[in-house]
Amino acid sequence: xKTQVAIIGAGPSGLLLGQLLHRQGIDNVIVERRxxxxxxSRIRAGVLEQGMVDLLREAGVDQRMDEEGLxxxxxxxxxxxxxxxxxxxxxxxxxxxxxxxxxxVTRDLMEARAAAGATTLYEAExxxxxxxxxxxxxxxxxxxxxxxxxxxxxxxxxxxxxxVSRQTIPQDRIKEFEKVYPFGWLGVLSDTPPVSDELIYARxxxxxxxxxMRSATRSRYYLQVPLDEKVEDWSDDRFWEELKRxxxxxxxxxxxxxxxxxxxxxxxxxxxxxxxxxxxxxLVGDAAHIVPPTGAKGLNLAASDVNTLYRLxxxxxxxxRIDLIERYSQTCLKRIWxxxxxxxxxTSMLHNFSDEEDFNSRMQLAELDYVTSSKAGLTTIxxxxxxxPYESLE
Ligand code: APR
Ligand code: PHB
Numbered sequence: 001x002k003t004q005v006a007i008i009g010a011g012p013s014g015l016l017l018g019q020l021l022h023r024q025g026i027d028n029v030i031v032e033r034r035x036x037x038x039x040x041s042r043i044r045a046g047v048l049e050q051g052m053v054d055l056l057r058e059a060g061v062d063q064r065m066d067e068e069g070l071x072x073x074x075x076x077x078x079x080x081x082x083x084x085x086x087x088x089x090x091x092x093x094x095x096x097x098x099x100x101x102x103x104x105v106t107r108d109l110m111e112a113r114a115a116a117g118a119t120t121l122y123e124a125e126x127x128x129x130x131x132x133x134x135x136x137x138x139x140x141x142x143x144x145x146x147x148x149x150x151x152x153x154x155x156x157x158x159x160x161x162x163x164v165s166r167q168t169i170p171q172d173r174i175k176e177f178e179k180v181y182p183f184g185w186l187g188v189l190s191d192t193p194p195v196s197d198e199l200i201y202a203r204x205x206x207x208x209x210x211x212x213m214r215s216a217t218r219s220r221y222y223l224q225v226p227l228d229e230k231v232e233d234w235s236d237d238r239f240w241e242e243l244k245r246x247x248x249x250x251x252x253x254x255x256x257x258x259x260x261x262x263x264x265x266x267x268x269x270x271x272x273x274x275x276x277x278x279x280x281x282x283l284v285g286d287a288a289h290i291v292p293p294t295g296a297k298g299l300n301l302a303a304s305d306v307n308t309l310y311r312l313x314x315x316x317x318x319x320x321r322i323d324l325i326e327r328y329s330q331t332c333l334k335r336i337w338x339x340x341x342x343x344x345x346x347t348s349m350l351h352n353f354s355d356e357e358d359f360n361s362r363m364q365l366a367e368l369d370y371v372t373s374s375k376a377g378l379t380t381i382x383x384x385x386x387x388x389p390y391e392s393l394e
């Protein structure tokens with residue numbers, strides 16, 4: 001089997017890259033370890049920056065997003081019994097975000113790919129990249145019980161944090177940067193109307209909480225929990241009671257509770273690998289970096305990597321600009337580190353790091369009070385939240 005770009009992983013990174021390349025006539029094959037249904041069963045992020053929305057439009061998958069997505073021009077920060085609105089559009093000269101679940105983005109991209117007749121091989125086992133430093137790399141794997149060799153010009157490693165791509169790079173050719181936080185997020189999805197029209201990020205002595213949504217009838221809520229907490233120990237009742245205790249009285253009173261349709265705990269981590277390329281292999285999205293979810297940046301960073309690799313590939317194939325290949329990693333990393341900083345900062349400012357009221361908690365309150373009472377402070381939050389501009393390749 002032969003293609004121009006072999007893509008490992010059918011998450012949002014792989015599917016979006018595949019769709020954009022396909023529309024430019026660049027042939028690609030996606031090889032995914034899981035089934036399509038499994039990929040769609042994962043509940044992940046839900047806030048899209050304008051840059052990602054534009055990229056989805058360019059990929060031709062904007063119809064359902066425009067019909068069902070919820071444009072948001074602000075969100076709330078809650079701390080010290082105060083509620084402060086961050087007016088995204090006013091502070092940034094008109095930028096907004098779109099609340100539309102990653103699951104829906106993935107579904108739209110899968111359908112568009114199927115309609116375009118591009119190849120995705122699901123349930124591929126033992127995917128392995130080879131000869132990455134040569135001009136003719138290839139993948140080997142097993143599909144439907146048969147051994148397959150997929151020859152290509154380039155390989156996009158879109159296989160997430162636990163994927164094979166990054167692990168293929170010799171250890172002495174990369175450097176990893178990591179910060180692990182001493183807590184996780186317990187998330188609940190429920191078919192209940194959201195407690196507020198806008199997202200609420202709340203700092204509380206009992207721990208951080210977030211009120212988010214997927215639609216006018218579906219809510220997504222999160223609680224900061226210790227890392228050793230088990231999902232089985234969190235009945236729906238316990239979750240709702242704890243959430244109410246962490247929200248301002250008038251918000252808690254409005255909260256509509258109901259049975260959870262998904263409940264899971266995710267650890268929080270900051271991680272970056274440098275560089276994001278090795279020979280003809282490019283790492284994209286979660287394969288190269290992880291952010292804690294507090295800034296809603298994970299999915300959006302994946303989209304900005306895709307944007308960079310897509311534009312680079314178009315220049316390589318349509319203008320023979322092979323020289324640009326070496327710029328992939330440095331171009332992506334500039335924006336990634338800024339999003340890492342924002343996610344780390346929001347996490348540091350809003351979570352409970354100690355059981356006692358200590359110096360750190362006073363610093364958090366002073367910082368929240370300062371940034372929310374200063375136009376410059378609010379602008380810093382707003383312009384990072386809506387997404388910093390995409391870096392250009394040249
Ligand atoms: N072979 C083939 N496919 C693999 C392999 C492998 N060895 N390892 C992992 N995969 C697949 C996974 O099954 C998954 O479908 O790669 C895909 C990676 O998808 P994601 O983990 O969703 O990563 P990505 O596409 O980069 O999505 C961006 O940013 O912060 C997050 O929530 C956000 O999940 C989103 C991510
Ligand atoms: C979500 O809706 O899942 C969500 C929203 C905002 C975040 C993180 C997660 O910062």
